[in-house]
Amino acid sequence: MKSLPRALALAVLASAAAAAPPASKYNPRETFAPLDLAPAVNRYRSGDGTPGPDYWQNRADYTINARLDPASHSITGTVRIGYTNNSPGALDVLWLHLEQNLYTPESRGTLSQGGRPGSPPIPRGFTQGMILDSVEVTVGGVTTAVKPLVSDTRAQIRLPVPLAPASQAQVDIRYHYTVPKEPWGGRTGWMDSQNGPIYSIAQWYPRMAVYDDLRGWDTLPYLQQEFYLEYGDFDYSVTVPGNYIVAGSGELANASEVLPPLQQQRLAAARQSDKTIMIRDVNEVNSPSTRPTHSGTLTWHFKMNNTRDVAFGASKAYVWDAARINLPGGKKSLAMSVYPVESAGNDAWGRATEYLKKSTEYFSEKWFVYPYPVAVNEAGTAGGMEYPGIVFDGITDKGKELYLVTAHEIGHNWFPMIVGSNERRYAFMDEGFNTFIDIYAHDAFNNGEFGKKRDSEYAPGGGNPADEIIPTILDPDVPAIITAADAVPEKYRHPIEYFKPAFGLVLLREQILGNDRFDYAFRNYVHKWAFKHPQPDDFFRSMDNGAGEDLSWFWKGWFYNNLALDLELVGAEYEKNDPKQGLKVTVMNLEAMAMPFTVEVTMKDGGKQRLQVPVEAWLQNKIIIFTVPTTQEVSRVVIDPDNALPDINRGNNGFVFK
Numbered sequence: 118m119k120s121l122p123r124a125l126a127l128a129v130l131a132s133a134a135a136a137a138p139p140a141s142k143y144n145p146r147e148t149f150a151p152l153d154l155a156p157a158v159n160r161y162r163s164g165d166g167t168p169g170p171d172y173w174q175n176r177a178d179y180t181i182n183a184r185l186d187p188a189s190h191s192i193t194g195t196v197r198i199g200y201t202n203n204s205p206g207a208l209d210v211l212w213l214h215l216e217q218n219l220y221t222p223e224s225r226g227t228l229s230q231g232g233r234p235g236s237p238p239i240p241r242g243f244t245q246g247m248i249l250d251s252v253e254v255t256v257g258g259v260t261t262a263v264k265p266l267v268s269d270t271r272a273q274i275r276l277p278v279p280l281a282p283a284s285q286a287q288v289d290i291r292y293h294y295t296v297p298k299e300p301w302g303g304r305t306g307w308m309d310s311q312n313g314p315i316y317s318i319a320q321w322y323p324r325m326a327v328y329d330d331l332r333g334w335d336t337l338p339y340l341q342q343e344f345y346l347e348y349g350d351f352d353y354s355v356t357v358p359g360n361y362i363v364a365g366s367g368e369l370a371n372a373s374e375v376l377p378p379l380q381q382q383r384l385a386a387a388r389q390s391d392k393t394i395m396i397r398d399v400n401e402v403n404s405p406s407t408r409p410t411h412s413g414t415l416t417w418h419f420k421m422n423n424t425r426d427v428a429f430g431a432s433k434a435y436v437w438d439a440a441r442i443n444l445p446g447g448k449k450s451l452a453m454s455v456y457p458v459e460s461a462g463n464d465a466w467g468r469a470t471e472y473l474k475k476s477t478e479y480f481s482e483k484w485f486v487y488p489y490p491v492a493v494n495e496a497g498t499a500g501g502m503e504y505p506g507i508v509f510d511g512i513t514d515k516g517k518e519l520y521l522v523t524a525h526e527i528g529h530n531w532f533p534m535i536v537g538s539n540e541r542r543y544a545f546m547d548e549g550f551n552t553f554i555d556i557y558a559h560d561a562f563n564n565g566e567f568g569k570k571r572d573s574e575y576a577p578g579g580g581n582p583a584d585e586i587i588p589t590i591l592d593p594d595v596p597a598i599i600t601a602a603d604a605v606p607e608k609y610r611h612p613i614e615y616f617k618p619a620f621g622l623v624l625l626r627e628q629i630l631g632n633d634r635f636d637y638a639f640r641n642y643v644h645k646w647a648f649k650h651p652q653p654d655d656f657f658r659s660m661d662n663g664a665g666e667d668l669s670w671f672w673k674g675w676f677y678n679n680l681a682l683d684l685e686l687v688g689a690e691y692e693k694n695d696p697k698q699g700l701k702v703t704v705m706n707l708e709a710m711a712m713p714f715t716v717e718v719t720m721k722d723g724g725k726q727r728l729q730v731p732v733e734a735w736l737q738n739k740i741i742i743f744t745v746p747t748t749q750e751v752s753r754v755v756i757d758p759d760n761a762l763p764d765i766n767r768g769n770n771g772f773v774f775k
């Protein structure tokens with residue numbers, strides 16, 4: 118074929134476009150093509166999205182003794198890991214995460230982040246990472262010194278003899294590392310405050326990687342995109358200077374050794390109080406009477422059961438307050454905040470414990486009862502990071518900002534601390550699900566004191582999420598939600614890991630399934646997978662089964678792809694030209710996404726009538742015609758009258774009768 122001169126070719130195309138009816142990109146066979154959920158169903162994971170009859174996961178119990186030395190900003194510790202192999206096969210090796218190795222100049226995280234468009238510049242202040250001083254492993258009663266293979270943020274331990282199914286290995290490690298200084302630490306680190314340094318300590322001991330039925334060892338390196346960890350019981354002790362306060366995950370086991378009697382009494386009072394009680398107030402921070410000793414060190418001992426991790430904050434600069442958390446079934450927990458004097462005040466951290474308490478109570482009521490004895494909010498360097506039983510929030514946060522970050526970070530105790538998904542691979546099961554539950558927590562907090570959840574994570578322009586998601590859907594460079602977390606460019610992190618999945622669940626709840634069906638299915642998913650390791654397919658199957666719908670078209674269009682939706686109201690006319698016989702409405706689908714939708718008809722007398730059109734209407738057709746059973750003259754017809762759907766062109770949704 119001969120090619121036309123370019124100008125002519127363009128002219129031909131332009132006239133063809135002008136003459137043709139609006140082109141539809143919708144293809145029902147693509148939109149409704151079968152979705153093969155992988156992996157295949159087996160004895161470990163069931164077709165209904167629940168753990169199968171032979172579901173297993175391995176277990177890691179930890180005993181940690183660590184010393185925090187503020188003079189050198191270092192942690193020196195020993196950890197004993199009791200690792201139980203519940204898998205059906207023998208293990209030749211064990212893998213550990215050493216996430217502190219991110220902070221070395223040559224780490225994969227250091228070298229890969231700088232090259233990602235939209236990434237912030239690499240902060241400096243490298244450390245040597247986590248140094249393993251000695252490693253011993255005990256299998257079958259025989260203890261052997263081993264030299265692990267360290268590869269970036271992972272370490273492989275080759276076992277002297279394989280670890281048989283249903284047996285246990287003990288790993289004993291001596292280690293040390295230098296705590297990174299803000300801002301390089303990101304999720305962990307230290308910073309200066311008026312009355313001394315504040316430490317937010319996490320990823321602070323060698324942690325077992327997950328060995329599961331899907332991949333065996335999940336050894337993705339830490340490039341700074343969160344975690345996937347085994348559950349177990351933790352017994353940990355932190356030795357600090359005598360004038361330090363330690364606020365950690367779990368229950369403080371030796372309050373009488375580390376707190377003077379007055380603070381013990383105040384803590385006891387806080388356990389009975391819905392109002393925040395000061396344990397150490399602003400005026401007491403530098404007062405010697407608030408510590409039992411002023412020389413030497415003290416060891417703070419904590420215990421936490423059935424958790425995937427523990428973290429802690431430490432400082433001599435802390436103001437400390439607490440209040441009771443009331444849980445369903447008469448259970449109680451304790452909300453506590455620690456922060457420096459410069460963060461105090463009712464417009465700032467003075468309300469942190471109230472925010473923490475109310476959020477924990479709300480999520481417990483709505484989805485799953487908070488399982489831990491304490492919830493801590495620490496003001497520090499991380500500016501918004503979650504661990505089981507403790508969150509690190511921004512030291513300068515105030516008012517609404519502090520509320521929303523507190524609700525979000527403690528919300529992570531449901532995803533992924535209780536429902537232990539793989540955050541490093543599937544950010545939407547972490548950030549997206551948490552953002553979704555936060556939306557309704559905002560509505561409920563103090564009768565809507567801070568209004569609707571609108572922030573950098575969800576509808577950042579402050580408007581209708583259904584409108585604000587559209588630029589993300591139309592951007593051809595946007596990755597799909599299912600994309601691996603490390604492959605998502607920074608500028609798309611909030612839109613794709615938080616906003617789109619959260620709004621997707623809102624669509625499911627409010628437009629597709631209805632609140633009751635959605636809540637039943639979602640709660641069922643949370644309960645079935647609490648303290649376990651669900652994968653995306655387990656979630657999709659769970660929701661299909663809980664709701665009793667095949668939602669493949671939605672998972673495929675919204676989570677696996679970025680399909681756009683454009684419904685056009687093509688026309689409306691009376692049946693047989695008689696207003697008494699109903700209104701015949703024609704709607705065309707112009708894009709690849711399908712959705713159920715509402716059509717609203719306004720009568721000449723102002724009355725309104727609505728009809729819900731199911732998604733099945735799109736199974737075979739690009740254009741659908743249906744009758745709204747009206748009996749009088751009509752003044753207006755509109756599809757999606759509440760602007761609830763992410764319809765990329767609302768200009769073609771309405772029709773006014775003359």
Ligand SMILES: [Zn+2]
Nearest residue numbers: 525529548551
């Ligand atoms: Zn988050």
